[in-house]
Amino acid sequence: MRFLRRFFARVGNFVMRRRAGERLREEVEEHLAMQMEENIRAGMKPEEARRQALLKFGAVARVVEEHHAEAGLPWIENLLRDLRYALRQLRRSPGYAVVGVLTLALGIGANSAIFLLTWSIVLKSLPVPHPGQLIRYTFRKGESEIGLSYALYQALEKREGVTSGLFAWSNSEATLRRDGQIAKVPIALTTGTIFDVLELQPAMGRGLDPRAGEPGAAYQPEALLSYGYWKTEFHGDPSVVGQSLNIENNTVTVVGVLPQGFDGIGPEEKIDILLPLSFERVLHPTNAALDMRGAFWLAVMGRLRPGEGLQPAQAYLAAIRNQVNEDADPQHVFLNGGFFSSYELGVEAGRGGRSWLRWKYAKPLVALEALCGLMMLLCSANVALLVVSRVSGRLREFAMRSALGASRSRLLAQVLTETAVIGLFGLIGGALLGWQLAYVLVRMISQPGFSVVLQLHAGLQVLLFTAGISIGAAVLAGLWPAWRASHAAPAADLKQTTSGGTVNRLGRWIIPAQVALGVVLLNAALLLASTLLTYLRENSGFDAGDTVLTGANLADSGETSKDLPARDLDYLHQVEAAPGARAAALMSMAPLGDGFSVGNYYSRDPQGNLHVNEQIWPEYVSRNYFSLMGTRILQGRSFNAADASGDSVCILSAEAAAFFFPGKSALGEILNAGDGTERTTEHRGFRVVGIAEDARLASILDPAPVAVYFPIERQDAGAFTYSTLGVRAATPQIAVDTVRRIHSRIFPGAALSHVWLFRDAIDYNLSRQRLLCSVSGGFALLALTLIATGLYGILSRTVTERRREIGIRMALGAQRRQIVTGLARTAALRIARGVCIGAGFAAMAGGLLRSLLYGVAPHSPWMAMATLAVLATVLAFAFVFPARRAATVQPMEAIREE
């Protein structure tokens, strides 16, 4: 209480600039007068009485100072004074200020960008109450994960056990017709239970009916809008509740608005409309995933009962897993021995929701965070060097002040204030830079042609992190110089014109440390770059960078499927005939796309042996597909016009040919559909007319699937409601314009939903590698710059500090060569020490990066040599200029200087 009262009195005095000095002076005068009188009474002469009174009182100035210190807040006063002084100093040497601020800003910027990404993707919880109680069900085979089927969801929901509720969720897109406009909007389908499980309170209206989507429950055409969509598209109009929307030509009633901040169950989701799961039957009337036991499309999450944890949930799931599989697939077609039996149902913490980005980027981001930390250390070291060389230039000033009575803490505070000012500007610059950088990185990891983009949330945590590392960096950079300044020895430092090798001494530590950090960063960057290059250089079975791929869902336009194949072909022929188009082809599934399907095929050799493969990738393509995509035909021929009718034919990938027809040419042989047993009803045979090179249809990162190509022109190929057309023209823009024009003419009801360049699809496949490569590459470049400037700075400062010594040695007969060799030996020793330390850490870092590398060993000696070569070249440049300066010292001038 008393402390507080006193504190406020002092703050008051400080703020009001109230000065108690006048009052004190009067009091002191009074005091002295009384003492003097008493002394006189005791028999002293007036002068003596005054002198004795003063002696007894003590040093008046000190009392006044103490009194002043007690009255106000001197440390704030000092701080303000230091700040003013620091700003003045920095204005006087703008070059120093700019380099310092820039160095810190780059380090802080990189750190905050990566942390912003890490926070948004990996660390952030769903914006719902008690996210720690949430769990998420997974369906995995090793590294690959797919969704759950609706049957699995139902089976899980029947056996709740440790959870108090479950919900299922699926993202999709739908056509919305409003005020004469057609738009594709991101939607999600979900069960009504989501409002209980996530404890979502609609901002307006009510949630979905909890029973919506249950088997037997009638489909209720109701929807909720996301808060953002309601604000932008409906201008926050409260009367939207009760209105009708036309979604996929269905009338749906808006029953509410989702709470602000909830845009989906993962960081990369931003849905506009939430619909009941049963809407799937509206989206896909003939083949609703809701009714297919083999469709694995749902994210399933639940909330644990109070007191339950993840481990009991996992144990419980292990106990019921077989029963759940049995319930979900009694015929054992997909699970329990079926195609998906290698996938296992699991459960994990659901705090962050479901995120493909997290799955893909959690590991790379951790690696980048580590590199970022090293980067920051390097930046701090450089700024420390900068500050030290500045402080050592001002040591006389500090020594002078120390001699005049400035306390160590005051000198310390002053240098620290100066670095803090640099740090503050660095923080501001870094935050701005980081924000921009984060957006560039987000673009890099976003899927081309799709609107789903990661939502960045620079919350308080990100701000605190950025501020924290800035303070850390400034303290790291300022502490040693500040200590040196505060220990300025008046006797020694005042006498010397140049200080006694402060920078040189610091260099003994900083050069090896910087070189070590540089070795680690450079080696990591080279490993990651080599990984990306390996992927790019490997033969993927495609040569189609400029091909534009376009997709449209014809089913959602109300197109009837009967004449679709014919119109699709018409579409293809019109595009092929359009001026400017060089090649065009239809395909059942876009290479490097999201989807995949597999089928059973077999062959029978003359000995009667069956060669069955149940994991064949069937691709239906029009006849120019191979030339369009740059997939070479190794033997036989490509499809031609005659294949549209007559014999059923196929083209095998090289691996398929080797599998089905080992040891002989596959040309002319027959491939059959089915698994060769009585179980399959289909026994169609396809004559092999060609063999194509293996192409990485699934992903540039994955080995080429065993593929079989069929002519899409045949009537018995079936109708594809989702058609993908690829075109190559003089420029991608011409290709896009051509396709758009013709598509809208032939399918007036359906909008082209996706348009992308094949090269972008490759880039997207490689986005993880590209992210790692470009960020670590940027770090390595920055690190090299910092090391080079650091070495340059230390050497030039050393040459300046030792100018006299060099002059004397030369006067005594030393050769220029000897001077330079001496300088080089010192530098080389320190660099070598750094390389040795760095090599150890680089080996460790390589080991940690192992899982992110491809085609290069984590401890590749080639990469180590490349690292050393680059480092040596850069450092040689940094050495040349100071060395030349040392060599050209004129002995007479140097000695005479003082």
Added chain:
Amino acid sequence: MKGKTEVRQGTLALMVLKTLDVLGRQHGYGIARRIEQISGDLLAVNQGTLYPVLLKLEQEGTIASEWGASEKNRRARFYRLTRAGRKQLDSETREWEQTTAIIARFFAVKVEDLL
């Protein structure tokens, strides 16, 4: 300073409070004289150091001050104990007495007493 006892600020503050309690309203010089007399010149109080302590006590609210006329009818600043100050003095006196009593007992104990 050798030969004289160093005074901690807290002790000085307690002396100021006690002085004001005994003498009532008093100016700075009077307080200094009183402390000097009682402590028998043993305490190395540079009289000036009293003033920062007075300021601190005033900011804490244990004493209050106003201008007034001295015995010789000169302008002087007078300090007096506030109610909070009196309470503070009481509690600190009690504490002090307890402490001295304990220390005294401690010193009074002889080795034989413990056997």
